[in-house]
Amino acid sequence: MVVSGGRRTQLLRGVLDLCLLAVMGAGPAYGYEMTKRLGERGLSIVGEGSIYPLLGRLERDGLVDTHRAASNGGPPRKYYQLSRQGQRALASGIDEWQSTRDAVDAVLGLAKAEVSS
Amino acid sequence: MSRFVEECRKEWGRLGVPDVEANEMAADLETDLAEARTDGVSPEEVLGNGYFDAKSFAASWAIARGVVRLTPLDRSTIRIRSLLLALSALVGGVVSGVGLLILVRPRFGSQAMAVSPVGRRFNRPAPSIVVNPHQFLFEGPGSGIDPLGWTLLVAGLIGLVVILWIWRPWSSYRGGTGFDQNVGMPSFL
Numbered sequence: 463m464v465v466s467g468g469r470r471t472q473l474l475r476g477v478l479d480l481c482l483l484a485v486m487g488a489g490p491a492y493g494y495e496m497t498k499r500l501g502e503r504g505l506s507i508v509g510e511g512s513i514y515p516l517l518g519r520l521e522r523d524g525l526v527d528t529h530r531a532a533s534n535g536g537p538p539r540k541y542y543q544l545s546r547q548g549q550r551a552l553a554s555g556i557d558e559w560q561s562t563r564d565a566v567d568a569v570l571g572l573a574k575a576e577v578s579s
Numbered sequence: 580m581s582r583f584v585e586e587c588r589k590e591w592g593r594l595g596v597p598d599v600e601a602n603e604m605a606a607d608l609e610t611d612l613a614e615a616r617t618d619g620v621s622p623e624e625v626l627g628n629g630y631f632d633a634k635s636f637a638a639s640w641a642i643a644r645g646v647v648r649l650t651p652l653d654r655s656t657i658r659i660r661s662l663l664l665a666l667s668a669l670v671g672g673v674v675s676g677v678g679l680l681i682l683v684r685p686r687f688g689s690q691a692m693a694v695s696p697v698g699r700r701f702n703r704p705a706p707s708i709v710v711n712p713h714q715f716l717f718e719g720p721g722s723g724i725d726p727l728g729w730t731l732l733v734a735g736l737i738g739l740v741v742i743l744w745i746w747r748p749w750s751s752y753r754g755g756t757g758f759d760q761n762v763g764m765p766s767f768l
Contacts, residue, residue: 494611497625508621512629512636514608518643537610540603 471510479516480555481505483548486526490543492533493517517542525551583622584609586633587640595648596641604640668742675735681728 485491485499493514497507507513520526525548530538544552580588584605591601615625622630629636641647 492611493607494614494625497615501624506624507627508624510627512627512640514626514629514636515639515643518640518645522643522645536614537606539610540607 474507474510477555477559478507478511478513479520480552480559482513482516482520483525483544483552483555486542486544486548487552490529490541492539492541496542520548524548580605580609581612583612583626583630583633587637590634590637591641594638594641596646597648600641600644600646604644664742664746668739671735671738671742673735674738675732678728678731678733678735682725682732 481500482496485496485503488499491499496513496517500507500513517526521528521542525545526542527545527548528543529541531541533539587608588601588605591604596604611625612622615622626636629639638647
C-alpha cells in the first residue's frame with residue numbers, strides 16, 4: 463500500500479510534464495516563473511522532483527522552443543514556450559488525463575458511496 | 580555564486596558538460612534562486628527534492644538536456660574499473676566461500692592423526708599442523724583451524740562490502756544518477 467505522500471509523488475510523476483506544458487500555454491516563461499504559475503494554480507512541488515530536468519527533456523524532445531531575453535530589466539533568462547509538437551502533445555495529454563481521471567473517479571466514487579453507506 | 584550552484588558546476592565539469600551549456604544552466608539557476616529569495620520563496624519550493632542533492636540534480640538536468648559527454652577515455656576507464664571491481668568481487672566471494680567450507684567441513688581430525696603417524700608435529704598454539712611428505716593434515720577435532728575459516732570468511736565478506744561501497748557512488752557517475760531524468764524526480768520514489 464502506497465502511503466499518501468508517496469501516491470501524490472507517483473501521480474505527479476505522470477503529469478508534471480503535462481502541467482508544465484499547460485502553464486506554458488499561458489505564454490513563454492522561464493523556470494522559476496513556471497514554478498510560480500504552478501503554485502498559483504495550487505500545485506506546489508515542495509517535496510517533489512524539480513522541474514528543471516523535465517524542462518530539459520521537453521526541450522530535447524522538441525516539445526518546447528526556447529529563447530533568451532531579459533526579464534524586467536534583469537539578466538537574460540531562458541524562456542520556454544510550446545512548440546507545435548508541444549501543443550499536440552498537450553492536447554493529447556489532456557485527453558488521456560481526462561479519460562483516466564473519469565475512469566478512476568467512477569471507480570473511486572462508487573467505492574466512496576459504498577464505504578459511507 | 581551560491582554554494583548549491585557551485586556544486587552543480589563542479590558536477591557538470593566532472594561530467595564533461597561543455598562550458599557554454601554549464602554556464603547557461605548555472606546562470607539560469609542562479610537568477611531563478613535569486614528571484615525566489617527576493618520573493619521570500621525557499622530554494623526547496625523552486626528545486627523540489629533536488630535541492631537536497633546537488634550532484635544528482637545537476638546530473639539529471641544535464642542528462643535530460645543531452646549535454647553529458649563521455650569521452651572514449653571515460654568509457655575505457657569505466658570498462659577497466661568494472662572489470663577490476665568484478666574480479667575483486669569474485670576473489671572476495673571465493674575467499675569467503677573457502678572460509679565457509681572450512682567452517683562447515685566434515686570433522687576428520689582424529690583420522691588425520693591415524694594416517695600420519697610418522698608426521699612431524701609443530702607444536703603451535705592453534706592451529707597445530709601435522710606434516711608428512713605427501714600431505715598436510717590438520718590435527719584435532721576441527722576446532723583448531725576454525726580461526727582460519729572465520730578469518731577467511733570475515734575477510735571475504737569485508738572485501739565484498741568494501742567493493743559494494745566503492746561500486747555504489749562510482750556506478751552513479753556512469754549515467755545512472757539516482758535521479759529519474761525523465762520526470763526530474765528521485766528514481767527511488
